[in-house]
Structures are given as structure tokens and as C-alpha cells.
Amino acid sequence: MVFLKLAIKSLKNRIFATTLTVISIALSVSLLLSVERAKRAAEEGFTQTISKTDLIVGARSGPLQLILYTVFNMGNATHNISYESYEDIKKIPAIEWTIPYSLGDGHRGFRVVGTNQDFFKYYHYRGDRKVEFSQGGEFRDLWDVVLGAEVARKLGYKLGSRVVVAHGVTKGEGIQEHDDKPFVVAGILEPTGTPLDRAVYMSLEGMEALHVDWQEGAAPTADKIIPREQLTKDKLKVHSITAFFVGAKSRIETLKLQREINTYKEEPLLAIIPGVTLSELWQGLSFVEGVLRIISWMVVLVGFMAMLIALTTALNERRREMAILRAVGAKSRQIVGLLVFESTLLTALGIALGVFLSWGLVAVLKPWIESEFGLYLVGPWFTSRELIYLVITLIGGTVIGLIPALRAQSLALKDGLSVKL
């Protein structure tokens, strides 16, 4: 116990260096934990971009492509699904609900999604969260649009603003604007921290109305334009959609349902389970996570180096102290023990401070991170992986402490009791 007291008093005696060392370890540890936490939040956010949807169905392509253009607003579908097939599949008894998705147009770099009221009813993300409105409400009229939170914020739109949709998704000015058929903002969504924030939503009929007078994929000539006023919802017939989301009556039936859709005779379709594909996609991104982790371990290593320097520098001044301890009967391995104990104590203090620091940061910055980056810091304060990291750090600190300790031992043996300083 005398060594515990000696270690504590000796560290207190060098309070400035001790504090700096502890802080440098604490910063490293809190960085390591924060990266881990951000990674967890990102993974959670990513795999929970869509939830409660059992299947996503599109024209036959790759699962990644399908999930990218439906859930992440990235890339394009190569084919559409005929509306008849959609109606047909909807009738399968195991299906509880569907959300149709029609893509292809954009508005100033944001994607336009044609869907129906079921989108507001059944689309879930992050567990059981639903799409909600911050202003206005669902699209009712043919020319109504609902904006994702980021679209409204970036473009400064309010309820009643006029929106002109461009053909094809383009940044900035559209190549071909549907400027003969402007839309009106009827609702603005609450921020969700998902790609939902970055899209414009309208009815399937609205989407159809944009292209009703188009022929062979080209804009109509002036004489063939059907004016906006002549179009009403019931006059328009939806021909195709790009994809649809499926909720099964019971989860158990999902696989059977998936097989049924994949072997649908009338049209080649692809049904994917979003959770599975999302995890696969995340695995594909895990190198980023690996890089982040390597960086944090580097920082931990730098923290250790700072400790090594601090301890080694102090060592020379402490040779006298070691000789006194030897003279009163301390064994040289007790001196090694004392120094290793000191470094372990410093590391432990650093870890404790680091843990509280990262918790404090999370508590303080949580709202800002959520609104600014869409990273939801959910989940437990501590995971077993983080605990393992902390144990590794503690062991690392002890091992680093061994270096000056063994040096002190060899010095003590060389010096004997007559330290010549």
C-alpha cells in the first residue's frame, strides 16, 4: 500500500505534467469513443433509412441498384414496371400495403417522386417513425407537391411557392423544363435525417400529367401541347411506375412473397428485402469505418507517446528518489512496480476522463449533430466493443509504462545508491 501512496503523492508532486498526460490520454480516448459512436450512429441511421418495409420491388436489375434509386435517390432505373403488373401483384393476399414510386424527373438537383397517399401512411424509417409535416399537408390536387425538409430549406420555398419540374434529374437548370405545367407547394415535411429530406413528392397522376403529351420520349411540339387547365386527375391514366414498397401481412411470409414476385410470369421483376441489402451495402462502406478507426488508434498511440516522454523525462530527476527507496530496502522489482503502477494510474485516469468527455460531448452536441448531419446518436452509452477498446488502452498504457520502469531498474542497478547527477 505504501507504493500506492508513493505513486499518488509523486504524481501530485508533478501535477502539471501529470495533468497534461492525463488530458492527452483522455482526448485520445474520447476521440476513439466518439468515432466508434459516430460509426454506430451512421450504421444505425443507414440501415434504418427505411423500416417496416418487407420488400422493395422494381424491374429486374441488381439489388444494390434498386435500393440506391428507391431509398437513396441515387442512380436511375433501367426499366419501369407496368401499372397492370403492379395492380396485379397488389392483389396477392399476403400483401398488406404497397407504396408506388415513380421516378425520372427532378427539380433543381432534387429528385421528384411520384407516389400516392399510402406513402404518408406506410413509409417508416428508424423503427416506427413516420413522415410528418412541418407545414401544410398531403398533395390533394393534381398540381400539388410536398417538399422534403432540405429541399424547402435550400431553395427557400414556402407553402404556395411555384415549382417547375425538369425532365431528368439535373443539377441547376434543367435541360428540358416542364415549364408549361408548374406545381404548387402544398406541404413541407419535417426533417428526418434520411434521403427523404432531399426529394419532392407528387401524385402519380401529377407525374403522368407532365408527360401526357410527350411522344417517344420527346417534348411535344407547340401544336401538340395539352394545356394544364384541360388536365384533371380522373382523365389521366397511370401507365407505369418505377418501383414499389411492400408491407407483408406477416413477416414470416416475406420470403415466400419474395419468391412469388421474383418468379412473376408477366414481367421480369426483382423483389429485395431492404434490411439485408442495406447491411450488404454498409459492409461495402466499412473501409471508411476502418480508416476512421485506424486514425483514432493513431491518436491513442500519440497519447501514449506523450506519456512515455513525460515519464522518461521525469525519470532522470527521479533517480535520486529511486536510490533513496533502494537504500531503505525497496527491491528493484518494487521500483519497476511503482513506475508501472503510476503509468497505469495515469492511463486509468485518462480513460475515465475520456469516457466522461465523450459522454459530455454527446450530451451537449446531440441536438446539433442530429439537425446538422442527420446522425442520430441512439443506442447504449457503452457497447462491449468500446469496453474492449478501453481495456486494450489500459493494457497499452501499462506496457508503455514498462519502458521507463525497466530503464529505471537498469539505472538503479548501475547507479547503486550513489547517483551522480
Add this chain to the structure above:
Amino acid sequence: MASSNILIEIRDLQYIYPGQATPTLKIPEFSIVRGEQLFLYGPSGTGKTTLLEMLSGVLKPSQGSLKILGCDFVKMSDSERDSFRAEHMGYVFQNFNLIPYLTVQENIELPLHLSAARRARLGSVDTEMVIRALCGNLGIGDLLGKKVGELSVGQQQRVAVARALLGKPDLLLADEPTSALDTDHREKFLKLMFELSDLYGTTVVFVSHDRSMEKLFSRSISLDSINKVG
């Protein structure tokens, strides 16, 4: 048995520093009697400190035999010699005897924490009282709670003596402990030290290159006369 009166017995002792060809010390025969106050004279660099460190058990003799209280240091392990030192010896350095971040009392108590045997030698369970009495005798009774940095050099040396003599050790080794003191204080310091070592029956081995204090000791010997190097 006549030898029971002999505390330290040296025979054909040699010490060669690692990497050196010739021994620093080579003592064919030498002994120290229990209870004596030995003044060991030698100019700097003649192996005084080497001898002290061997007597204390920090250095292990290269050859020969060194028996203290009948225990042969040559045959003991490093750790056994460390324990032996903690139990049986006190050591006073030339200066810087005290650990700066401990109080005077904590410095004095150090050997008790390192050796249960040393604690047992106190002869009383009330450590506090024993320390008070000892320090009272040394004239440092009022300094116990102070920090080392607040003490004068003379006071520090007396604290070192208190630590060395706590628990009535068999042997007190001193490496020029008075060289930092002025002449008046030197004499006072030595007289005080002898008073207590007499009281406790502690043998004193004192090395110095300065012969001015020689007359106060019960025996004085020049290292040259026993060290047969070269």
C-alpha cells in the same frame, strides 16, 4: 563464542565493476565489531562508496565472502539482500536523503512500510510515539508534519538519521553525511548520532575523505590499509 561479537566479517572480498579489468576493491581480511563507531577514511575514488554499497547489499561482491550477522551476502539473492537491508540497516547519504513530496514523518516511516521485520523491531505498536521520541532526541520533534523543502540541510540530515535509526537497526551506514554541514554543526550532529546509536546498540560505519572528525569515533581506519588493489 568470540565471533558472536563480530558484526561484519570480510574475507578475500573483491569487487570488479562490469566491463573493468581490475578490481576496485580487494580486501583480504577485515572485520567490524558490534557496537563500534568506525571511521573509514579514504580520498575520493578509492572505493569508499563501493565498499558501503557492498555492505548495504546493493552491490553483490564479485568474489570472496562478506558475512553480516553470520549471513553470507555472496550467497544471497538480490531480493534477499534487499530484505536484509530493510530489516537490519539504516543508510544516510551525503545529501538529498529525503523524498521531496513526502512529509518528514512519512519519510521517516518509509522503512517500516517496506519491512514487517523492521516494524517488529520497533518494540512498540505505537509507531507515532516511537517516532516522536526519536525525533525529540534529535531535536526535530516539531518538524514532523513539515514538507521536506521547508527544512535546512542540517535538519534534513537529522531526519535522515532518524529514519536510519528507527527500529534500532544493527548497522548504520553513512556516506559523508556531514560534508554539507559547517564544522560546529558537524560535531553536534555526530555526537547526537552516537548518543542514539549507543543507546540502540547500533554499529556505525562512516566513510569520509575529511579526517577532521576522526577523533570522535571509537576506531579510525584508512581504506588504503585494508584495500590491497594493485
